[in-house]
Amino acid sequence: MPELKAAxxxxxxxxxxxxxxxVRDLNVWFGANHVLRGVSLKIPPKAVTAIIGPxxxxxxxxxxxxxxxxxxxxxARVEGRITLFGEDLYARGVDATLVRRxxxxxxxxxxxxxxxxxxxxxxxxxxxxxxxxxxxxxxxxEQALRMAALWxxxxxxxxxxxxxxxxxxxxxxxxxxxxxxxxxxxxxxxxASALDPLATAKIEELILQLKQDYTIIIVxxxxxxxxxxxxxxxxxxxxxxxxxxxxxRIFTHPKQKQTEDYVTGRFG
Amino acid sequence: xxxxxxxAPLALVLFYLIKAGASSLDPHFFTQLPKPVGxxxxxxxxxxxxxxxxxxxxxxxxxxxxxxGGVYLSEFGTRRMKWAVxxxxxxxxxxxxxxxxxxxxxxVVLPMAGYSAYAGGLALGFMMIPIIIRTTEEMxxxxxxxxxxxxxxxxxxxxxxxxxxxLKMAGRGVITGILLAAARVAGETAPLLFTAFGNSFWCRRLxxxxxxxxxxxxxxxxxxxxxxxxxxxAGALVLIMFALxxxxxxxxxxxxxxxxxxx
Numbered sequence: 001m002p003e004l005k006a007a008x009x010x011x012x013x014x015x016x017x018x019x020x021x022x023v024r025d026l027n028v029w030f031g032a033n034h035v036l037r038g039v040s041l042k043i044p045p046k047a048v049t050a051i052i053g054p055x056x057x058x059x060x061x062x063x064x065x066x067x068x069x070x071x072x073x074x075x076a077r078v079e080g081r082i083t084l085f086g087e088d089l090y091a092r093g094v095d096a097t098l099v100r101r102x103x104x105x106x107x108x109x110x111x112x113x114x115x116x117x118x119x120x121x122x123x124x125x126x127x128x129x130x131x132x133x134x135x136x137x138x139x140x141x142e143q144a145l146r147m148a149a150l151w152x153x154x155x156x157x158x159x160x161x162x163x164x165x166x167x168x169x170x171x172x173x174x175x176x177x178x179x180x181x182x183x184x185x186x187x188x189x190x191x192a193s194a195l196d197p198l199a200t201a202k203i204e205e206l207i208l209q210l211k212q213d214y215t216i217i218i219v220x221x222x223x224x225x226x227x228x229x230x231x232x233x234x235x236x237x238x239x240x241x242x243x244x245x246x247x248x249r250i251f252t253h254p255k256q257k258q259t260e261d262y263v264t265g266r267f268g
Numbered sequence: 269x270x271x272x273x274x275x276a277p278l279a280l281v282l283f284y285l286i287k288a289g290a291s292s293l294d295p296h297f298f299t300q301l302p303k304p305v306g307x308x309x310x311x312x313x314x315x316x317x318x319x320x321x322x323x324x325x326x327x328x329x330x331x332x333x334x335x336x337g338g339v340y341l342s343e344f345g346t347r348r349m350k351w352a353v354x355x356x357x358x359x360x361x362x363x364x365x366x367x368x369x370x371x372x373x374x375x376v377v378l379p380m381a382g383y384s385a386y387a388g389g390l391a392l393g394f395m396m397i398p399i400i401i402r403t404t405e406e407m408x409x410x411x412x413x414x415x416x417x418x419x420x421x422x423x424x425x426x427x428x429x430x431x432x433x434x435l436k437m438a439g440r441g442v443i444t445g446i447l448l449a450a451a452r453v454a455g456e457t458a459p460l461l462f463t464a465f466g467n468s469f470w471c472r473r474l475x476x477x478x479x480x481x482x483x484x485x486x487x488x489x490x491x492x493x494x495x496x497x498x499x500x501x502a503g504a505l506v507l508i509m510f511a512l513x514x515x516x517x518x519x520x521x522x523x524x525x526x527x528x529x530x531x
Contacts (some may be wrong), residue, residue, distance in 0.1 A: 072420060074347070101423030111414040115436050125422035128432055174418070181422060 020215040026080035050230035067103035068096040104183030110170040112162035119158040125181040148176035168199025289505035318479035325389020330396025338404020361398035366458040385478035388464025396449040403445025407438040451514035457482035
């Protein structure tokens with residue numbers, strides 16, 4: 001195991017415009033376990049940012065801090081500052097539910113609600129957040145399914161159970177479900193790791209489409225995937241942000257030895 | 269061998285009840301009131317309806333409190349409060365049924381100055397609460413957390429997640445728990461002795477004493493009349509068939525449920 005000095009987290013100058021997320025000195029504990037240590041970085045808007053690192057390095061923990069999912073875990077503690085377009089997400093009086101409406105999330109294992117149809121799955125976020133107008137819901141459903149590149153495949157079985165779709169379709173259904181409430185950001189936690197290469201390719205294609213409108217942050221174990229789709233890449237190791245730079249630099253000229261070891265497959 | 273030891277009592281009970289009770293079990297049993305002593309025939313229609321009424325009243329008390337308690341334990345609640353609720357539910361489920369009768373006697377019968385269907389229903393409802401709490405909690409715990417996370421990530425308020433997603437996914441299991449609780453209390457006699465009291469006629473108002481199958485069986489079984497004994501056997505047969513039907517219904521439902529939750 002390589003020796004670890006407290007490597008200063010490298011903040012990236014946001015490419016021209018204001019960052020979507022500005023994370024400063026983020027620390028997360030689960031009970032006494034200090035799993036994320038002093039992470040600072042800026043996520044540029046309308047681009048794909050990849051988070052890589054070995055298992056247990058804190059990349060999912062980082063992602064979940066961005067939409068306040070840790071609020072749901074008893075014993076979890078988050079310190080530091082995260083702003084979304086300048087607004088402090090952890091400020092007193094900020095409703096975590098509203099944060100999650102702005103920051104959508106797609107999980108590693110596709111999890112469409114098994115008690116609902118395809119259409120109901122897409123519209124659930126709208127309906128349970130108080131949208132009543134049927135025509136608006138209908139419209140948003142079609143729009144979300146089109147954005148998730150799923151409309152043509154499911155338009156004839158909108159009323160079928162969501163579990164009747166294939167694995168890749170289910171994951172795209174989850175993306176459509178997240179998109180339907182019109183979030184400002186999309187977090188993806190290894191969205192393709194459970195899918196076959198063909199379905200993975202579809203998801204990646206979709207991500208490239210979506211980045212025109214959305215800021216996307218994707219956690220991935222697959223370095224080729226990070227190289228293919230992301231503009232910036234952050235490498236995490238043992239709870240610390242080791243290096244954060246443009247993706248091609250991370251993969252061709254990493255500054256840190258640990259990054260180099262990881263991307264060349266010498267450990268991990 | 270062990271299986272035989274377990275199954276034998278059930279087989280014996282069923283066999284004996286059918287032998288002794290089936291002959292008295294005719295349509296009159298379900299349609300007629302009890303006849304006065306000495307007159308042949310008659311039935312237990314009032315007791316059958318009474319038992320169902322009491323179960324219904326019990327459900328009005330036991331289902332909402334039980335389901336809410338289970339939801340609290342599984343979805344809300346701090347660790348300390350959960351411990352307290354669980355502990356209370358365990359103690360309640362171990363409370364002898366006669367104690368419920370006394371409690372309700374003191375709480376309802378004395379203030380209302382009379383035995384009533386309300387009192388009987390309340391006693392049964394109290395007994396249903398701990399059973400429903402525990403099964404509801406267990407069924408909700410079977411819902412994979414990934415679905416809760418997905419719902420939270422959509423910014424849906426917690427109570428709507430519970431109502432529209434988690435409870436719906438656990439729905440059949442929760443109903444199973446309710447049916448099991450009903451089957452469990454349907455045969456209770458002790459809590460009804462001095463609450464519902466029993467009644468040889470139709471119960472016109474719920475504030476009056478009401479008949480119940482177990483009570484009627486009890487009264488008939490200790491009577492000196494052969495005819496009443498036969499009716500008591502028939503009543504016992506009906507009661508056990510009711511419990512059996514509920515249990516079989518539960519089995520059928522849970523079988524359909526398994527693959528759904530397994531995902």
